[in-house]
Amino acid sequence: MEIPALIDDASSLCTIHSDDANHQADNLINWQQEYDQLSPGRFFGVINEINFPHIHLFREDSNRELHQHCRVEEGGLWLGFSADNKSCRINNQQTRSDQFLCRPGSRDFELLTPDDFSIFGLVLHKSFFTQLEALGEEPPIYPATDGLWLENIPPGKLHSFRQYLTLLLQPEGHRWSAATQALILHDAVVDLLSQAHYTTATQVCSQQRQRIMQRVNDYLTHTRLKSPITITELCRAVNVSRRTLQYTFAQCCGMSPKRYIQISRLNQVRRALLSADSSLTIGEVALEYGFFHMGQFGHDYKSLFAETPQETRLRGSVR
Numbered sequence: 001m002e003i004p005a006l007i008d009d010a011s012s013l014c015t016i017h018s019d020d021a022n023h024q025a026d027n028l029i030n031w032q033q034e035y036d037q038l039s040p041g042r043f044f045g046v047i048n049e050i051n052f053p054h055i056h057l058f059r060e061d062s063n064r065e066l067h068q069h070c071r072v073e074e075g076g077l078w079l080g081f082s083a084d085n086k087s088c089r090i091n092n093q094q095t096r097s098d099q100f101l102c103r104p105g106s107r108d109f110e111l112l113t114p115d116d117f118s119i120f121g122l123v124l125h126k127s128f129f130t131q132l133e134a135l136g137e138e139p140p141i142y143p144a145t146d147g148l149w150l151e152n153i154p155p156g157k158l159h160s161f162r163q164y165l166t167l168l169l170q171p172e173g174h175r176w177s178a179a180t181q182a183l184i185l186h187d188a189v190v191d192l193l194s195q196a197h198y199t200t201a202t203q204v205c206s207q208q209r210q211r212i213m214q215r216v217n218d219y220l221t222h223t224r225l226k227s228p229i230t231i232t233e234l235c236r237a238v239n240v241s242r243r244t245l246q247y248t249f250a251q252c253c254g255m256s257p258k259r260y261i262q263i264s265r266l267n268q269v270r271r272a273l274l275s276a277d278s279s280l281t282i283g284e285v286a287l288e289y290g291f292f293h294m295g296q297f298g299h300d301y302k303s304l305f306a307e308t309p310q311e312t313r314l315r316g317s318v319r
Helices: 021-027 127-133 155-168 176-193 207-219 231-238 243-252 258-272 282-289 294-305 310-318
Strands: 013-016 029-038 045-051 055-062 067-070 077-082 100-104 109-113 117-124 150-151 197-199
Touching: 013 155, 021 029, 021 045, 021 055, 021 258, 029 258, 055 176, 067 100, 117 243, 127 207, 155 176, 155 207, 207 231, 207 243, 231 243, 231 258, 243 258, 243 310, 258 294, 258 310, 282 294, 282 310
Parallel strands: none
Antiparallel strands: 013 045, 029 067, 045 055, 055 117, 067 109, 077 100, 077 117, 100 150, 150 197
């Protein structure tokens, strides 16, 4: 099948290293996202990507547990699957390492990824679907779907596809031209999707936990994180008991509500310190997000990010 497409210099391999979760989030093109680092230690990440005319292919590696708030470009469709047989959570739902995760463009979604995690991602641009229609083909999948992942993909095909993407994203991994690779990738994606079907959240997990976490995230705005928040207040805001809230966080996030709020605040402080626009002192930024004991704040900050707030401020000033 001939696919009319122009291949330009943008269809070459690009590798981007990062030593900060916020910068890792910024490095993916055509995404709106924000990362919160959850596990302690210095962050290291890398993105290997090729932006073909109709498909953006990438592999993202990160060494720390992350809470990722994501949104793909309008009209596109994101597909993702583990590159290293580790599983993650999507919208607070536990996944398997052999599942193709799936989210449409212009819709917020969340990923909770573990330490030392690698994921392949493919963003099918809007042009991917219009091109199929122009060729008289019915798309095997539609960008407006609301499924969380795809099922029915044979393990052998998934294994072969993972091997192919690994080869494609290596500096000297193949001998074919970018135009040929675009054709091969296009056919491989269409072939996989033609065998898959959606699995929705209602088929596999508790809707109640998802609704609770959505209400929690709606309540914990950036502004509200600057004020003291008690667990009693949070229970009242989302209309659940303390036990239900604790259970929901344990199942969805693997931590307590108190720890979740603390980590969210520490990540907000880090973003403020990295911002070149911030004229506040470190102490003022910490106070703004509810850290009143500077010694404890400094200890908690270094425990999470493996550097002091002063080192973060210096890092932001030289970027």
